[in-house]
Amino acid sequence: MSVLTAAPPDGEVNPLVEGLERLPVPSTTMVIFGATGDLARRKLLPALYNLAHEGALPERFHLIGVSRREKPHEDYRAECEQAIRRFSRRSPDKNVLEGLLEQVKYVPGVFDDDSVYERLARELDEFERAAGEPLARMFYLSTAPTFFPVIIEALGRQGLAGRAEEDGAPQDGQRVRVIIEKPFGTSLAEAMDLNRRVLSVFEEPQVFRIDHYLGKETVQNMMAFRFANGMFEPLWNRNYIDNIQITAAEDIGIEGRAGYYDRAGALRDLIQNHMLQLLCHVAMEPPARFSAEEVRNEKVKVLRSIRTPTPEEVGEIAVRAQYAAGHAGGQDVPGYLEEEGVAADSHTETFAALRLEVDNWRWAGVPFYLRAGKRLARKVTEIAITLKPVPHLAFSREGSLGVRPNQLVLTVQPNEGVSLQLGAKIPGTRMVIRPVNMEFLYGTSFLSQSPEAYERLIIDAMRGDATLFTRNDEVEAQWQICDPVLKSWEATPAPHPLPQYEAGSQGPTEAREMMREGQGWRTI
Numbered sequence: 372m373s374v375l376t377a378a379p380p381d382g383e384v385n386p387l388v389e390g391l392e393r394l395p396v397p398s399t400t401m402v403i404f405g406a407t408g409d410l411a412r413r414k415l416l417p418a419l420y421n422l423a424h425e426g427a428l429p430e431r432f433h434l435i436g437v438s439r440r441e442k443p444h445e446d447y448r449a450e451c452e453q454a455i456r457r458f459s460r461r462s463p464d465k466n467v468l469e470g471l472l473e474q475v476k477y478v479p480g481v482f483d484d485d486s487v488y489e490r491l492a493r494e495l496d497e498f499e500r501a502a503g504e505p506l507a508r509m510f511y512l513s514t515a516p517t518f519f520p521v522i523i524e525a526l527g528r529q530g531l532a533g534r535a536e537e538d539g540a541p542q543d544g545q546r547v548r549v550i551i552e553k554p555f556g557t558s559l560a561e562a563m564d565l566n567r568r569v570l571s572v573f574e575e576p577q578v579f580r581i582d583h584y585l586g587k588e589t590v591q592n593m594m595a596f597r598f599a600n601g602m603f604e605p606l607w608n609r610n611y612i613d614n615i616q617i618t619a620a621e622d623i624g625i626e627g628r629a630g631y632y633d634r635a636g637a638l639r640d641l642i643q644n645h646m647l648q649l650l651c652h653v654a655m656e657p658p659a660r661f662s663a664e665e666v667r668n669e670k671v672k673v674l675r676s677i678r679t680p681t682p683e684e685v686g687e688i689a690v691r692a693q694y695a696a697g698h699a700g701g702q703d704v705p706g707y708l709e710e711e712g713v714a715a716d717s718h719t720e721t722f723a724a725l726r727l728e729v730d731n732w733r734w735a736g737v738p739f740y741l742r743a744g745k746r747l748a749r750k751v752t753e754i755a756i757t758l759k760p761v762p763h764l765a766f767s768r769e770g771s772l773g774v775r776p777n778q779l780v781l782t783v784q785p786n787e788g789v790s791l792q793l794g795a796k797i798p799g800t801r802m803v804i805r806p807v808n809m810e811f812l813y814g815t816s817f818l819s820q821s822p823e824a825y826e827r828l829i830i831d832a833m834r835g836d837a838t839l840f841t842r843n844d845e846v847e848a849q850w851q852i853c854d855p856v857l858k859s860w861e862a863t864p865a866p867h868p869l870p871q872y873e874a875g876s877q878g879p880t881e882a883r884e885m886m887r888e889g890q891g892w893r894t895i
């Protein structure tokens with residue numbers, strides 16, 4: 372029986388999910404570096420509250436926040452409460468919230484000062500003395516990326532990095548894991564250097580590189596969709612598919628993040644990580660088992676099959692642009708160059724599009740179009756798979772005018788779901804065809820609210836399941852694709868300003884030029 376196509380008989384465990392569900396969540400102390408930052412307040416603390424609410428946290432769970440400013444534990448607890456009340460997807464239950472806050476402590480200090488780690492070690496030991504057993508330790512690096520190597524190396528120097536785990540079991544009774552936020556480097560060279568420094572202190576199985584898109588339900592559903600249904604996989608190749616478009620459009624601007632964004636740009640911010648991960652999910656071969664190593668091996672194979680663009684090709688396969696003033700998200704908004712903190716002569720792209728080729732047997736010749744941008748018409752993340760047109764139409768010319776190639780759209784957000792565009796006869800006495808949609812919507816098929824990406828990722832990291840995290844070779848393979856484009860953009864004198872698109876629009880007209888004949892971007 373193929374595990375990919377048949378449901379297991381009652382009572383039998385499906386090997387695809389076995390392992391993941393079996394891993395227990397050990398008693399843990401989580402340490403957040405950058406504990407008062409935006410990510411901690413908006414995402415991490417609310418995620419921890421929701422996990423506590425569901426009873427998903429281990430019975431013994433402690434949290435230590437580390438940040439620059441001196442303050443007593445109580446003040447930090449009050450800040451945590453405020454953040455949870457403001458950003459949690461559930462309105463907090465008093466008892467659950469109090470129970471969680473009781474377990475919170477705070478350690479002040481700058482990250483390059485060794486005394487911070489000595490104090491941290493004392494707090495960790497104290498929790499463990501009270502527990503009467505060693506607890507798993509999970510360090511979450513939610514700081515500016517310049518501090519990642521600083522913190523990692525300090526943890527190593529202070530003997531806080533633990534030892535390697537084998538088959539999920541720690542060698543010295545102490546599980547230690549580290550979660551590293553994005554961005555993981557700003558170039559291939561930087562990512563390689565960071566990997567080297569991280570892996571000189573931790574072993575790869577201890578390292579969890581976050582790409583929060585992997586925690587999204589709809590991204591995980593892509594594997595269920597492809598590998599739990601017999602219907603689509605036979606069509607999933609160059610013989611039937613004409614092109615694949617992946618869009619990550621946002622209507623928001625840079626939201627006061629000029630300091631980060633003006634140095635990053637759309638290619639580094641979204642394409643190098645989230646969008647290449649979406650591409651991997653569409654293009655990968657079925658893994659033999661749903662395990663961290665097997666899934667990530669398949670993703671790395673896809674990334675390595677992507678043709679690296681030469682400097683001459685970049686102008687043809689890549690487009691960059693900046694938003695100009697316009698109307699977006701229901702208000703008049705300034706152009707990128709007028710945003711506070713953005714250099715007036717900035718060449719940072721707020722829109723980027725790429726045409727990539729996956730050079731393997733399954734995908735040879737099928738273009739993968741990726742586009743990401745701020746201040747576009749609306750927020751939508753989707754993958755649109757357009758099939759080849761039928762070889763012959765027997766109907767009259769007029770009746771066939773509405774015939775379109777079938778299109779399968781996997782919507783990651785909002786209106787999460789899957790829709791299939793088919794041709795159907797319009798009721799009446801004539802044979803006239805027009806496109807109709809067959810839709811599956813998460814919101815109507817499942818009544819429960821989906822967890823936030825960070826909830827799933829935090830609990831997986833505690834369990835030691837790295838399936839939804841990026842491996843060292845994977846992150847480098849992602850940079851390998853983006854690096855030549857970035858280098859070529861840096862080396863080519865860019866027009867000033869960059870090509871512009873009106874805020875709230877479909878993006879720059881230049882993006883159309885990279886498409887092959889007969890292919891066009893979907894309306895955002």
Ligand code: BG6
Nearest residue numbers: 553583621623640641645752784
């Ligand atoms: C982040 C980027 O990784 O993803 C942001 O830094 C972007 O610029 C965000 O807005 C989008 O995430 P989501 O979950 O809202 O699609």
